[in-house]
Amino acid sequence: MRYITFVKMTEDLGDPPPALVEAMGTELAQSFADGTMIEAGGLAGMRDSTEIHLRGGTITQTDGPYAEGKEVAGGYAITEVRSHDEAVENARRVLELHLAHWPGWEGSVEIRQMFSSPG
Amino acid sequence: MTTEDAVTAVWRRESVRLVAALTRMTRDLDLAEDLAQDALVTALEQWPEGGVPANPGAWLMAVAKRRAIDQFRRNDTLRRRTAELAHGLEEAEVPDLDAAVDHIEDDVLRLAFLCCHPVLPPESRAALTLRLVGGLTTQEIARAYLVKDATMGQRISRAKRLLAESGAELENPTGAERWQRLTDVMAVVYLVFNEGYSATSGDDWTRPDLCREAMRLARMLAHLAPDEPEVHGLQALLEIQGSRLNARHAPDGTPILLDDQDRRRWDQLLIRRGLAALDRAEELAEQGRPVGSYVLQGAIAACHARARRPEDTDWTEIAGLYDVLARIAPGPVVEVNRAVAHGRAFGPDAGLAILAAVENVPGWHLVAAVRGDLLERAGRQEEAARAFRDAAALTRNADERRILLRRAQPGSPGTSGRTGGTARPPAAEPPG
Numbered sequence: 205m206r207y208i209t210f211v212k213m214t215e216d217l218g219d220p221p222p223a224l225v226e227a228m229g230t231e232l233a234q235s236f237a238d239g240t241m242i243e244a245g246g247l248a249g250m251r252d253s254t255e256i257h258l259r260g261g262t263i264t265q266t267d268g269p270y271a272e273g274k275e276v277a278g279g280y281a282i283t284e285v286r287s288h289d290e291a292v293e294n295a296r297r298v299l300e301l302h303l304a305h306w307p308g309w310e311g312s313v314e315i316r317q318m319f320s321s322p323g
Numbered sequence: 324m325t326t327e328d329a330v331t332a333v334w335r336r337e338s339v340r341l342v343a344a345l346t347r348m349t350r351d352l353d354l355a356e357d358l359a360q361d362a363l364v365t366a367l368e369q370w371p372e373g374g375v376p377a378n379p380g381a382w383l384m385a386v387a388k389r390r391a392i393d394q395f396r397r398n399d400t401l402r403r404r405t406a407e408l409a410h411g412l413e414e415a416e417v418p419d420l421d422a423a424v425d426h427i428e429d430d431v432l433r434l435a436f437l438c439c440h441p442v443l444p445p446e447s448r449a450a451l452t453l454r455l456v457g458g459l460t461t462q463e464i465a466r467a468y469l470v471k472d473a474t475m476g477q478r479i480s481r482a483k484r485l486l487a488e489s490g491a492e493l494e495n496p497t498g499a500e501r502w503q504r505l506t507d508v509m510a511v512v513y514l515v516f517n518e519g520y521s522a523t524s525g526d527d528w529t530r531p532d533l534c535r536e537a538m539r540l541a542r543m544l545a546h547l548a549p550d551e552p553e554v555h556g557l558q559a560l561l562e563i564q565g566s567r568l569n570a571r572h573a574p575d576g577t578p579i580l581l582d583d584q585d586r587r588r589w590d591q592l593l594i595r596r597g598l599a600a601l602d603r604a605e606e607l608a609e610q611g612r613p614v615g616s617y618v619l620q621g622a623i624a625a626c627h628a629r630a631r632r633p634e635d636t637d638w639t640e641i642a643g644l645y646d647v648l649a650r651i652a653p654g655p656v657v658e659v660n661r662a663v664a665h666g667r668a669f670g671p672d673a674g675l676a677i678l679a680a681v682e683n684v685p686g687w688h689l690v691a692a693v694r695g696d697l698l699e700r701a702g703r704q705e706e707a708a709r710a711f712r713d714a715a716a717l718t719r720n721a722d723e724r725r726i727l728l729r730r731a732q733p734g735s736p737g738t739s740g741r742t743g744g745t746a747r748p749p750a751a752e753p754p755g
Contacts, residue, residue: 237428238336239542242592282592284535286335293332293375300377320569320590 206242206284206318207291210277211298213311215250224305231301235283235294244281275311282318291315326371334363337380338458343430345387347493352437353483354394356455362387431456432547433493439507442489447482448511449518454479456543457536467533468518505548509557509617512540516561520568531568538565538593545600555604556618562597563624566590577722582633594628601625616652619644638668655681659689662697671701688717692727704733 220228235241251269285291295313302309338359345355362383376382438451453459453467465475496504519533541558548554570588571579601621608614623644630636645661658681666674674697683690695710711731715724 237543237546239539239546240336242596284539286532287328287332289328289332290335293329293336293379296375304377320588 205286205288205291206282206320207288208316208318209281209283209291209295209298210314210316211279211311212275212277212314213309214273214275215278216272217309221306224301227301227305228298231297232281235281240283240285240290240294242282242284244279246279247277250276277314288315288317291317326375327367329375330363330366330370333366333375333379333383335458337383339431339434339456340380340427341383341387342455343434344384344427345391346434346437347430348388349391350492352455352486354391358387358390358394359383361390428547429495430493431543433495435508435544435547436496436504437486437491437493439504439511440486440489440491441507442485442491443482445511445514447478447485448507449515450475450478451482452508452511452540453515453536457540459536467530467536502551505544505551505554508544509553512537512544512557512561513617515540516564520564534561534565534568537561545603549603550607550612552604552607552612553615553617555600555607556614556621559597559600559604559621560617560624562593562600563621563628566593566597566628581627586631589628597621597628598625616648619648619651623648636667638664642668655684655687655690659693663693666697666700671697675701686717688714688723688727691717695727695730699730707731708733 232241232244249268253268253270254265256263256265283291283294285294292315295315298313299311302311341359341362342355345358346352349355349358365386366379366383370376435452435456438455439448443451450464450468453464454461459467461476461479462472464479465472468475494504495501516534516537519530519535519537538558538561541554541561545554545558566589567581567584569590570584570586573579601618604614604618604621608618623641626637626641626644642661642664645657645664649657649661658677662674662677662681664674665677675694678690678694678697681690691710691714695707695714698704698707698710708731711727715727715731718724718727
């Protein structure tokens with residue numbers, strides 16, 4: 205089962221503490237060594253993002269930055285796991301690391317199963 | 324998610340490191356597994372109340388270690404009482420468990436060596452590896468191999484007993500011995516993959532999952548022994564072949580051969596990983612590390628993966644790779660595939676020349692089927708029809724027989740110059 209997870213937080217939190225960066229690096233290396241992590245990466249800030257919308261028959265475009273206070277994805281990970289629970293457990297570990305190394309941090313991890321591409 | 328589900332998920336993540344470290348501490352595979360299972364039971368009792376700990380792997384390890392120490396103390400107490408040894412228990416009697424927690428990676432590799440130990444028959448090696456290195460339950464392995472739980476349970480217990488009786492231990496050999504043991508582990512991973520790849524269906528723990536588990540084991544191995552090109556070659560081969568899992572069968576289960584697959588269904592993420600693994604193998608090879616059949620097969624698979632359309636396939640490159648493969652790992656299957664590749668690269672006559680020298684394996688239809696294909700491409704229709712009929716008489720697969728007989732008909736859709744059809748010989752892609 206392939207999953208994509210997004211770590212989400214508000215954008216006003218600044219840079220992560222070095223201890224978290226290190227702990228996340230160790231966690232990521234472990235997941236790659238276990239063969240469950242397929243790909244991981246960060247996402248540019250919403251300031252540099254664009255959304256296009258189709259509303260009432262018209263396509264419109266809005267560019268960032270957007271109103272602050274909204275939780276947005278800062279990074280993603282694609283994993284191959286054997287159950288949904290395993291994906292949830294992996295995500296929980298990420299939050300445990302944030303709890304341990306980034307005092308006051310709040311955010312969430314979105315866990316979504318990926319389906320194989322249609323033929 | 325219930326706590327029980329969480330415990331299962333934790334087990335899948337952590338069990339291999341747990342069992343590997345405990346086997347090193349106790350020098351007893353069975354005891355190590357028992358201790359790890361005990362820790363799991365404790366987790367099932369305590370986590371519903373207190374919640375899943377922040378670092379569940381460390382938690383399980385701490386509990387298991389405590390049990391191990393208790394066990395050693397108990398054994399020592401027993402020994403003191405029964406043998407009435409005057410000097411009794413020294414500190415040395417309790418192994419230094421804390422010192423043993425380091426080098427978990429080495430422990431995991433040693434555990435893989437032990438599970439694939441030469442004293443074990445191949446199917447036992449696969450079962451034990453999936454259980455202890457893969458962290459699967461006996462039920463999951465039984466389902467994957469389509470045997471009864473009890474049968475798989477017996478196979479695993481017998482394997483453990485055989486290891487204990489033969490005095491096999493965790494070892495970290497060097498030089499040629501290390502290479503041989505790595506070769507054994509790679510062979511088991513490849514066996515597990517092919518067990519899944521040659522199957523078509525299943526429901527819960529389906530056989531494609533066996534392929535995915537083998538891919539995961541290959542990735543683990545590439546991290547445990549990153550200095551060997553062949554290990555990366557195996558990973559490349561499995562990722563690239565695995566990328567085609569969704570394209571290899573029609574909805575009704577009929578196999579679809581490589582040239583006829585809808586390449587949009589190939590998993591590009593796995594292909595990219597496979598190509599990256601192959602790059603690593605080739606970098607190491609450039610530094611002088613020896614290359615073997617996995618790197619070569621991975622390179623052949625990569626040629627197919629890079630071709631957006633079948634007609635873009637670099638058959639000259641593939642023919643050259645098969646020439647090397649035939650030298651280092653000779654055999655009739657390689658020769659048949661080499662004939663196909665040369666036939667595509669240099670014309671049917673080149674393929675027929677190679678095929679003529681292949682020693683026919685009795686009851687094997689592939690040689691005749693490939694000969695039919697090459698003759699057809701050469702425009703020698705009557706001889707081709709005869710070869711297809713020979714092949715049809717030899718195959719035990721009804722679908723395949725039907726296709727071969729259709730190709731034996733004059734004016735069949737599979738005349739020379741065609742690029743589609745379903746009756747291409749099942750070759751030119753090891754192992755299918």
